[in-house]
Amino acid sequence: MEAQKYFDENRLKFGNLPFEKLKENIKAYLSKNHVDRRLKDWFDVLLSKYQVKNLIAEI
Structure with a gap:
């Protein structure tokens, strides 16, 4: 899963927040x-x- 991979590779950016809380935002990003x-x-x-x-x- 691409979102999980991004989360794992950028773990420091997310602190202690769990993947499940961020999954939809990561997918949208x-x-x-x-x-x-x-x-x-x-x-x-x-x-x-x-x-x-x-x-x-x-412009």
């Missing part, structure tokens, strides 16, 4: 990171292939 990475990859393809500009990032 990992899911958001996955979506963010996929979006960045997609934007990179658009930028290189079609010279698309990200106007939001330029």
Whole structure:
């Protein structure tokens, strides 16, 4: 389970809190990171292939 692995690898960040209390938050965090990475990859393809500009990032 990815959430358990993240919890185990980052145990110091969570202090004495049990995994069960943090499981849903960790899952949401990992899911958001996955979506963010996929979006960045997609934007990179658009930028290189079609010279698309990200106007939001330029504000």
